[in-house]
Amino acid sequence: METILSLKNLDKKYGAVHAVNNLSFDIQKGNVYGILGPNGSGKSTTLGIILNVVNRTSGEFSWFDGKLSTHEALKKVGAIIERPNFYPYMTAVQNLKLICTIKGISSEKIDEKLKTVNLYDRRDSKFKTFSLGMKQRLAIASALLNDPEILILDEPTNGLDPQGIHEIRQIIQKIASTGTTILLASHLLDEVEKVCSHVVVIRKGIKLYSGRVDEMTTSNGLFELKVEENEANLLLELEKHPSILKVTKEHDIVIATLNDTLTASEMNSFLFKKGIVLSHLVKRKPSLEQQFLDLTNNN
Numbered sequence: 001m002e003t004i005l006s007l008k009n010l011d012k013k014y015g016a017v018h019a020v021n022n023l024s025f026d027i028q029k030g031n032v033y034g035i036l037g038p039n040g041s042g043k044s045t046t047l048g049i050i051l052n053v054v055n056r057t058s059g060e061f062s063w064f065d066g067k068l069s070t071h072e073a074l075k076k077v078g079a080i081i082e083r084p085n086f087y088p089y090m091t092a093v094q095n096l097k098l099i100c101t102i103k104g105i106s107s108e109k110i111d112e113k114l115k116t117v118n119l120y121d122r123r124d125s126k127f128k129t130f131s132l133g134m135k136q137r138l139a140i141a142s143a144l145l146n147d148p149e150i151l152i153l154d155e156p157t158n159g160l161d162p163q164g165i166h167e168i169r170q171i172i173q174k175i176a177s178t179g180t181t182i183l184l185a186s187h188l189l190d191e192v193e194k195v196c197s198h199v200v201v202i203r204k205g206i207k208l209y210s211g212r213v214d215e216m217t218t219s220n221g222l223f224e225l226k227v228e229e230n231e232a233n234l235l236l237e238l239e240k241h242p243s244i245l246k247v248t249k250e251h252d253i254v255i256a257t258l259n260d261t262l263t264a265s266e267m268n269s270f271l272f273k274k275g276i277v278l279s280h281l282v283k284r285k286p287s288l289e290q291q292f293l294d295l296t297n298n299n
């Protein structure tokens with residue numbers, strides 16, 4: 001697997017504020033990564049360091065297995081880390097042409113990138129007529145003009161309405177499906193869950209977890225159960241089962257949290273043999289939100 005970016009023991013202090021604390025992780029080609037953390041956890045600072053706009057205090061980072069200097073590597077990176085400045089009285093196409101001229105890149109990809117972000121029909125409209133969501137989509141088009149290996153976005157849906165958020169997330173998924181690696185910073189669990197395959201969870205600059213979103217905890221999940229009669233017997237049998245860590249109640253539903261793997265049919269058949277007939281049985285994984293809270297609490 002090709003490593004696009006590698007961070008090793010990266011550290012950044014702003015005076016007494018330890019914004020990034022000994023942070024290490026790798027970004028592999030073709031995945032969608034989220035840096036997830038609450039406000040002030042060091043996400044923007046981390047992105048600033050790898051894009052050479054913030055100086056690190058210590059530690060290392062290397063692009064493309066260290067084969068290229070950071071300056072050369074950044075030509076293969078598309079990034080939006082601030083609200084971009086476009087000219088309000090120029091059209092979408094005119095703005096993108098100007099960016100191509102400034103960056104010294106060919107303007108032949110402008111139409112293709114406008115199509116990617118669903119702005120082709122509005123290509124000749126002035127920037128000042130665009131909604132916030134359209135402005136953000138034009139920014140993404142501008143970051144794609146050089147066909148980057150990796151697209152970096154800082155809080156890409158901040159300030160947008162639900163429709164705008166949905167559009168941006170769809171576009172990110174579309175870009176990822178063409179093989180472009182993506183790294184986005186977000187404080188929204190929901191966003192990372194919907195868009196990313198991998199996540200680096202940070203709090204106060206410290207990494208709490210990095211890995212696949214769907215393997216964020218080793219939790220075995222839980223069962224929701226209900227019986228029409230003799231609930232006391234159900235509780236008793238569940239408490240005796242070796243794969244069950246704890247038994248609690250939420251309204252009229254019994255929750256059995258697992259400490260080992262157990263399928264719904266195994267659970268059903270175990271209880272049936274004990275003479276217990278269930279009226280409700282659902283197996284659930286804890287939500288990402290719960291997993292995130294568990295991680296931050298445990299650390």
Ligand SMILES: Nc1ncnc2c1ncn2[C@@H]1O[C@H](COP(=O)(O)OP(=O)(O)OP(=O)(O)O)[C@@H](O)[C@H]1O
Pocket residue numbers: 014017018019037038039040041042043044045046187
């Ligand atoms: N230029 C700066 N000077 C001093 N402190 C800074 C500076 N930039 C960031 N910080 C501090 O570093 C910490 C991390 O900030 P950073 O912006 O990287 O976090 P973040 O996770 O991106 O948060 P947000 O989503 O709110 O931008 C915060 O405590 C912040 O106040």
